[in-house]
Amino acid sequence: MGKLTPSTLRIGRRYRANRLDGPYDAVIIGSGIGGLTTAALLSDLGWKTCVLEQHYTAGGYTHSYDRNGYEWDVGVHYIGDVGARTRTRMMFDYLSGGELKWAPMDAEYDRFYVGDRTFSAIAGKQQFRENLVKRFPAEAQAIDSYMRLLDKVGRSLPAYTMSKLLKPWQRLLAWPYLKLKVSPLLFRNTYEVLSELTNDPDLIAVLCGQWGDMGLPPRQSAFMVHAMIARHYLYGGFYPTGGSWRIAETIIPKIQKTGGEVFTYARVNRILTTGKNVTGVEMADGHQIECNCVISSAGVSNTFEKLLPADAVANAGYDQLLKTVKPSMAHLGVYIGINQTAEQLELPKTNFWIYPDNDFDGAVEKFLDDPQAPFPVVYISFPSAKDPDYANRRPGTATIEIVAPAPFAWFEKWQDTIWGKRGDDYDRFKEQLGERLMQYVYEKLPQLNGKVDYYEVSTPLSTDYFCAYQKGELYGLDHDSMRLRQTWLGPRTRFNGLWLTGQDVLTCGVTGAMMAGLLTTSAIIGFRKSAGLLDRIFGDSNQENNP
Ligand SMILES: Cc1cc2nc3c(=O)[nH]c(=O)nc-3n(C[C@H](O)[C@H](O)[C@H](O)COP(=O)(O)OP(=O)(O)OC[C@H]3O[C@@H](n4cnc5c(N)ncnc54)[C@H](O)[C@@H]3O)c2cc1C
Incomplete structure (x- = not known):
């Protein structure tokens, strides 16, 4: 790994129509962990796959970005179940050819500040x-x-x-x-x-x-x-050594091995259909890629509300089905850089969750009614402390991230403005929110007072711009009981040749979306071939094997 220049964080190949090398056996929309997993598993079975990612880098919510000499992850703060030979670990090992390494967090992986009391989650059942x-x-x-x-x-x-x-x-x-x-x-x-x-x-x-x-x-x-989340972290939290962008970087070679590719700056504008059959995709530049197997990892809302023709969606009954699900909450992110190391600053490998009191639902309600009310939850993560390789890449520096909820509606009026030029009122609003959130950091870590070199704030509009979530959704569809009962939310769709994968298929989380990739692959290749694939990934291990 070692020292990085900014451009090395951009992974995948820049899309140009003349760089396509079809015909492809499958076209995958979106290069998040769901899309990459499906593409990699199909590639391993000899398929030639083409992953199309609208962002400038591959990885979806697992990508990292850098600015001013600092590097931040955007959607990976900790992963559970990778400290032993569990199925999750075996999947990551298989996809990355063993290249992806994991660093354990502190035994106290989560710390909860509930009003003036402090509680912990400790690794090990x-x-x-x-x-x-x-x-x-x-x-x-x-x-x-x-x-x-x-x-x-x-x-x-x-x-x-x-x-x-x-x-x-x-x-x-x-x-x-x-x-x-x-x-x-x-x-x-x-x-x-x-x-x-x-x-x-x-x-x-x-x-x-x-x-x-x-x-x-x-x-x-x-x-x-x-329960899935509690179980997932029960044996502690882990961070990808080298940063979260290593997840995509270590999976992509599997896709390229059989002639496939992961293209960036590759926005799909439409999924092409003839009746109920999918025939390919149309790119933002108007170029059409023919393929009768299209896998959407762009999320249910994007797939059915933006990419497919509205009449085809209605004819297939999805207009009604979509009423059973809603987008998950949107968020603010604060990305902080400091000119000292995590060790010098005594930053922990523990996530902080800060709550005004023990009535979590009440706090959300109050906040939605009154934006000046305390944030119902503020999450603080210390990526440079968690990553043992960070100091090699960005010596003498440390990073911190804050995540907090913020309704998309607060930002709707700037929706049609251009990124980076949304106007002074937008910048001022962001600044106020950023200042409020920074107070949480100074309160919990007073040693940081006067030491922060740089910080910037992302809003739900940034999430839409970079990760293509129309309402800035943190986690795709909301995880209420209604959503989990929906049997239509799975790899299969009512269109021949169109498949879904990613966090809307099972649940959110890197592991949830990765397992959705396995599920989608199994649905495409059928039960008989899946048995062989499962055998290759998991061998004869039938058991989760945590200590
Ligand atoms: C702030 C935050 C913190 C999180 N922290 C954690 C954590 O600590 N641990 C954990 O396990 N999970 C965490 N998650 C959740 C986790 O990151 C996601 O659930 C998971 O990565 C989703 O993967 P995915 O493949 O389903 O979707 P995504 O990663 O969102 O990928 C979808 C991709 O599709 C692309 N796309 C959309 N439309 C188009 C189009 N028309 N053309 C081309 N490309 C398109 C998007 O650009 C995007 O790259 C976090 C998420 C967020 C936002």
């Missing part, structure tokens, strides 16, 4: 439990019941995931089995489930301290996603 019991001795029974519920969700997930592979008639046949295996617990409301275990609002708050990882507070979210 037993340690996690014991730490909670120590803080809430009267709630030991509730904590044990909670741990059992996490296991129960874990046991249900394979059947839930597999059900996404089925064609509608197969799902009907499999219904008795699915009913038995997929626990109704998955679709229950998080707060309801937890309040049946305990009356202690602080304990509920601590258990829900990661709600920002899926964008919905406990009274709105589905327990399935709550």
Whole structure:
């Protein structure tokens, strides 16, 4: 790795129509982890794939960017389940040919500031439990019941995931089995489930301290996603050594090996159809790429509201189905650079979650009613502290990132302005928000006062501009129970030759979107060939293997 020049962070090949080398066996829209995984797995099976990414670099939310000598990730702060030979780890190893390495965070991977109290999540199932019991001795029974519920969700997930592979008639046949295996617990409301275990609002708050990882507070979210996230990080958080951009960089060679390519600056304007058959895509420059296998990793909203013809969408019934889902929350990002190292500044390898009090839903409501109310959650991450290679690439510097919610509506009036030239009023608004958020950093880390060299603020419009989320969505579709019940949200679509992948297929998160890539590949190649593929990735391991 070593020292980087800014341009090395831009990965993928710049699109030009004359650089296309078709015919391609599959065209993939979007180079996030969902798109790259699908492309890499199909490439491994001998397919020639073409990934089309509208941004200047590949990776989607896993990309990194740099400015003024600093480097930040935009959508990867920590990944769980990669510290042992788990399925997640085996997938990353397979996709990257073992090139992607992981650095563990501190044992205290998440710290929750709830009003004036501080709680922690500690790595290791037993340690996690014991730490909670120590803080809430009267709630030991509730904590044990909670741990059992996490296991129960874990046991249900394979059947839930597999059900996404089925064609509608197969799902009907499999219904008795699915009913038995997929626990109704998955679709229950998080707060309801937890309040049946305990009356202690602080304990509920601590258990829900990661709600920002899926964008919905406990009274709105589905327990399935709550439990998946809690389970995912139970053995600690890990950061990709070398930065989050290494994820795409280490996967792309697999795609190129069989003649495929990942093109950047490659915006798809339309998915081409004849009746219910997909015939290819049309690029922003008007060039058409013919292909009867198009895989969209651009998200459900983009796919059905922007890329497909409205009449075809309505004829296939998607206009009605789309009413069952809604976009997830939008966010502000603050990207901070300091001219000292993480060690000199004593920055932790721990994420901070800062809450005004233990009523998370109430805080969201207050904030939506009054923008001057405290942010309902402020998340602070220390990427340069987490990445053991950072000092080699950017010596003598450190970075910090802040993420906080902000409704898209606040920024709507600037929607049609040009990036970088949105006007003084927009800049002033951003500045105010940035200053408010920086206070959270100074309060928790007073040693940083007077030391910040540079910071910049991103808004939901930046998310739309760089990552093509029309409403600045953090996590694609919202993770409420209604969404999780939608059987049409899966790899298959009602258009022949059109497939979906990425975070809207299963759940958000790098791992969720990566597993969606595996699911989509399996749906495309069929059960028989999938068995061989699974064998290659996971060998004879049937077990998650955490310590
Ligand atoms: C601030 C933030 C923090 C996060 N932190 C974490 C974390 O710590 N751990 C974790 O596991 N997950 C985290 N996530 C979530 C995780 O990053 C995402 O769930 C996951 O990366 C989504 O992958 P994807 O492939 O589905 O979509 P994306 O990565 O969004 O990829 C979709 C791609 O499609 C492209 N695209 C869209 N339309 C077009 C078009 N018309 N033509 C061409 N290309 C197009 C977009 O530019 C984009 O690159 C975070 C997300 C955010 C925003």
